[in-house]
Amino acid sequence: MNSNNPFLNNKTFSNAVSRRDEVHQATVIDQNQDMTLAGTINRSLILFLLLVASATVIWWATFNGMNPIIPAFGGAIVGLILVVIASFKPEASPYLAPGYALFEGLFIGGVSAIFEVQYPGIVTQAVGATFVTFGVCLALYKYQIVKVTEQFKSVVVAATLAIATYYLISWLFSLFTSFTPVHYGNSMMSIGISAFVIIIAALNLFLDFDRIEKGVEQKMPKYMEWYGAMGLIITLVWLYIEFLRLLSKLNKK
Template sequence: MPLMKTSNPALGARTFQDLSGSRYGGFIGTEARMTLNGTVNKTGILLVCAIVTAGWTWFQFMETGNPASVAPWMMIGLIGGLICAMITIFKKEWSPVTAPAYALLEGLVLGGISAVFELRYPGIAIQAVGLTFGTLFVLLFAYRSGLIRVTDKLRLGIVAATGGIAIFYLLEMVLGFFGVHFTTINGSGVIGIGFSLLVVGIAALNLVLDFDFIEKGVQYGAPKYMEWYGAFGIMVTLVWLYLEMLRLLSKLNRRN
């Protein structure tokens, strides 16, 4: 099978190809296989896990109005989520356990961040959720109907753009320690909003690559546990897209 590429680090180029040397690869054996329906169901389970813990930190913050009340939980979620993500990427067969753990931990972070934004800009959280899921369903429909076709040029463009954004965010974080801030890009002006729209667009297009990658994994005959891994990959992209939606909406609110 030709090498499949995606900019999602959880669904890297060799995710399914690396299984070819195992007892699951190359359509060999009688083990249960990965299916699209199974991956969709498990994506739903991960979303429910994230919503449950997000709701908990949300209400904890709303009761006190003090970010310090949820800061420890958010830190646990951030560090724990990163650890679970790395374990899942390198130990795919553990994904039935690590993927739900990642979703639960990530929910702690998302709930706290959403509550902070909501307190400052009432209604922003539900708007971001609606836009995120709306984007997911629109792109899924466009992909399944053939309106968007994943070509090598499209993959290369999205991968390059995503890599550029990642490098920029890393550079911004490092320079921030030295007092250097990109106020124009982070501001609510035309350039700042334009940048956020660009990032939201790139994040959304990553979903298309994820759909295509998972579909090819199903065709390849990946083992059943890869449904959890595929769902985990979709979850990673959705978390990024939601956070970028919050950022964009906050800029738009600052202009009003």
């Protein structure tokens, strides 16, 4: 089973290894062109800083009178397009990943500003919860307290696909009918669903860590550092948004 994150699936990483192995045996391979853990971490930090910078601009503009809906929606659409392109052309990740971070920052900044207006202080809480979750998952993975087995992958991927299917069906029904999805509002059922989704999003981090580690061990091409970093940011964005939703339900009167 693959990571649900389209950027960290086995097929893409296997293809990257295959392209590298196609190099003629007589060719001298520069080891500096291999994927490294340090390089992936550095790329992840760069993407994170770009995302925060873009989000800060929209945040500032929103609290100075601008409507964040259009840039947030536009950023989400362009970001999704870049994700799809990169999933088919991972070698273009060094160019697509920074663009994704910038446009996704527009989405994050706009959504965060909207939530902050309704629930002052919620963004700080969501950011803190996201970082704490990331740190805990990283520590659990690093010290092998949680091991990513094939069964673990199967359960996480199945649960993630179920969540995605549920969200899609609920959105379609609410769009064309008067149906109100059960995860709307602040009922105990709704809060429980949000908590469950956060757990699954956190578990996806373990799959991401594992796939990146395997990529380094298999000496994948250098551009896979950007690809792996981009996938990790995607998971963190999902986790942050889910924390915003859960905290908004808990703060709703």
